[in-house]
Amino acid sequence: MLQVNLRPHDRWxxxxxxxxxxxxxxxxxxxxKRRTGLARRRPAADPPESDDAALAERFAAAEPxxxxxxxxxxxxxxxxxxxxxxxxxxxxxxxxxxxxVKAWRATDSxxxxxxxxxxxxSIARRTAIDIARSERRHSGHELRETDAPTAxxxxxxxxxxxxxxxxxxxxxxxxxxxxxxxxxxQLTHDEIAGRLSIPIGTVKxxxxxxxxxxxxxxxxxxxxxxx
Amino acid sequence: xxxDERFARYLEAGDDPHAPAEFTAVREHLASESTWLEPPAExxxxxxxxxxxxxxxxxxxxxSSRWSLQRWIAAGAxxxxxxxxxxxxxxxxxxxxxxxxxxxxxxxxxSAIATIVSTPSGEDITLDVTGLPAPPEGSYYQGWVRDGDxxxxxxxxxxxxxxxxxxxxxxVDIEDxxxxxxxxxPDDGDPASSGNVVLRGELDQNP
Numbered sequence: 393m394l395q396v397n398l399r400p401h402d403r404w405x406x407x408x409x410x411x412x413x414x415x416x417x418x419x420x421x422x423x424x425k426r427r428t429g430l431a432r433r434r435p436a437a438d439p440p441e442s443d444d445a446a447l448a449e450r451f452a453a454a455e456p457x458x459x460x461x462x463x464x465x466x467x468x469x470x471x472x473x474x475x476x477x478x479x480x481x482x483x484x485x486x487x488x489x490x491x492x493v494k495a496w497r498a499t500d501s502x503x504x505x506x507x508x509x510x511x512x513x514s515i516a517r518r519t520a521i522d523i524a525r526s527e528r529r530h531s532g533h534e535l536r537e538t539d540a541p542t543a544x545x546x547x548x549x550x551x552x553x554x555x556x557x558x559x560x561x562x563x564x565x566x567x568x569x570x571x572x573x574x575x576x577x578q579l580t581h582d583e584i585a586g587r588l589s590i591p592i593g594t595v596k597x598x599x600x601x602x603x604x605x606x607x608x609x610x611x612x613x614x615x616x617x618x619x
Numbered sequence: 620x621x622x623d624e625r626f627a628r629y630l631e632a633g634d635d636p637h638a639p640a641e642f643t644a645v646r647e648h649l650a651s652e653s654t655w656l657e658p659p660a661e662x663x664x665x666x667x668x669x670x671x672x673x674x675x676x677x678x679x680x681x682x683s684s685r686w687s688l689q690r691w692i693a694a695g696a697x698x699x700x701x702x703x704x705x706x707x708x709x710x711x712x713x714x715x716x717x718x719x720x721x722x723x724x725x726x727x728x729x730s731a732i733a734t735i736v737s738t739p740s741g742e743d744i745t746l747d748v749t750g751l752p753a754p755p756e757g758s759y760y761q762g763w764v765r766d767g768d769x770x771x772x773x774x775x776x777x778x779x780x781x782x783x784x785x786x787x788x789x790x791v792d793i794e795d796x797x798x799x800x801x802x803x804x805p806d807d808g809d810p811a812s813s814g815n816v817v818l819r820g821e822l823d824q825n826p
Contacts, residue, residue, distance in 0.1 A: 454674030456667045456740040456788060463663045471658040481808045485659050492666045493673070549644075556648035560655075574631075575649035599631060606645070607627035613641040614622065 445504035452499035463492065466509070470516040472557040476550050477520035478527075487523050491516040513554050517547075552613070559609040567602035570595060660810030661761065661772040664788060668774035671743070672786035718799060720820035725803065726751055731818055735793050742789035744773060744799070751817065753779040754803055761804045762787045763812060764796035770812055771796060775804070797822035 450458035467488065474487035495515050502511055560568055573579045573587060581599065585592040620628075629635045629642045630649070648654050715736050722729030729751040736743040746762070754760055754777055762773040762785075774787040789796070801818040 454670050456671060456790070459667045459670055460663060463666060467658055467663060471656060472653045475653045475656055481656070481659075482806050484656075485662055485808070488658055488662060489666050489669065493669055496670045496673075552644050553648055553651070553653055556645055557654050560649075571649065572655055575646070576652070576655050578650070600627075603631040604623070604627040606630055606649075607623045610641075610645055611623055611626065613645065614639065 444508045448499055448502050448504060448508060451496060454496065459492070459496075462495075462508075462512075466512050467492075468561055469509075469554050469557040470512065473513065473516045473550055473554050474520040474523075476553040477517070477524055483523055483527065484520070487516070487520045490523070491519045494519060509558070513551070516554075517550055555610060555613065559606050562609060563602055563605060567598045567605070570598045571602045571606070574599060659808055661775060664772055664790070665775045668786055668788040671788055716793065716822065718820045718822055720746070720799060720801070720818040722750065722818055723816050725815060726817035729818055731801070731820070733799055733820060742791070742793050744787040744789055744793075746785040746787065746801075748778060748785055748818075749782045751778050751782075751801075753777060757806045759804055759806060760817070761802050761812070763800045763802065764789050764791060764793060765798040765800060766796045767798075769796070770800075772810075773799075793822060 447458055447461060451462050470488050470491050471484055474484035474491070475481065478484050478487060491512070495512055498515065502508070560571065563571065569588070570584060573584045574581075579587065581592055581595045585595045588595070625635070626642055629638045630646060633646055635642065715734065718733040718735065720731040720733060729749070731746045731748040731751070734745045734747070736745075744762070751760070759775050759777050761775045763770045764773055765771075771789070771791055773789045774785075776785045776787075778785075793799075798819070798821045800816045800820075802812050803815040803817050804813050
């Protein structure tokens with residue numbers, strides 16, 4: 393456990409307490425048949441990175457370079473989690489900022505023996521859910537229905553979104569662009585070759601390598617499903 | 620065929636009618652907007668500024684700047700009237716600069732004093748803002764440093780609590796980007812500046 397001295401932040405405690413209470417109720421719920429048929433996701437599959445503890449310690453000290461390093465590693469996945477919950481870019485950006493600030497305030501609860509990723513994911517998810525609930529309270533049912541996840545299958549979906557985003561971010565940028573165009577833009581290999589002005593053989597080889605990497609990085613999803 | 624090989628093949632081609640649930644789930648995520656969205660470009664520096672501002676002990680937030688500001692006002696009043704945009708004086712401490720920002724036609728009653736402290740990690744910029752109204756709903760203020768053609772954001776803020784000190788953070792040397800502006804930005808996710816400058820000041824590099 394990192395020992396860092398942070399100022400108390402009492403104004404957040406009631407919010408975090410209520411969110412944690414809601415999340416605890418999810419854990420007690422009978423999940424029934426889920427969309428993916430997978431067991432409850434457990435955010436423990438991210439491999440620890442060698443500098444996690446040192447980075448967390450520097451982050452706790454509010455070193456700007458450490459904050460930037462943490463953001464560079466997790467900013468996009470946190471944004472994906474927030475958007476998956478909130479379906480709104482501005483709210484998702486707000487959630488990202490709150491997530492990193494909350495994480496900084498909570499660094500004394502981070503266990504240096506464990507990876508940073510699942511710890512930060514949990515904070516991101518709770519923060520996004522809290523914003524979603526707040527938006528619902530303040531905007532009324534007819535306005536900006538945020539469809540906050542309130543069931544296990546939705547939690548699974550958000551956890552998968554985090555994992556897939558992290559896997560995609562680890563791809564070589566050229567391979568990542570092939571994957572984006574193939575899946576998100578729904579282009580064929582021929583169309584991708586035309587779009588990027590590269591031979592179709594290059595598209596196929598990059599696509600093959602990229603999907604192999606994705607499968608390898610995401611193979612733990614099966615293990616979680618079997619847990 | 621190994622599990623990984625089957626997984627990779629399904630991800631690429633999607634042609635396995637008996638694919639496990641995790642295969643189809645990942646393919647759905649690859650086609651989802653949330654997997655490919657980029658967060659706003661200014662978000663990183665806003666987070667840095669927010670955390671750094673909260674980390675600093677209250678007693679150290681703006682050391683002796685009030686005294687320096689009063690001296691600056693007394694000594695620089697005449698020069699300020701001539702130099703309409705801004706005046707900067709070097710404080711006795713060579714690591715700290717002060718810069719006055721004037722409201723533009725979009726915020727004529729506004730002004731700010733920027734105290735810029737060089738730290739090992741970058742330029743710590745504190746704006747003491749007065750007379751800048753809260754931005755309209757759906758908008759916010761954003762700080763920038765500029766060198767003529769290029770602008771780099773140093774954080775975002777609102778003034779909905781009234782006049783206040785605002786802490787911003789620059790990763791580039793203020794002497795290389797000597798113009799400091801504050802713009803009014805719509806909350807539309809567009810990272811580019813709106814061009815709606817409400818405060819502007821410039822470092823006088825030849826005092």
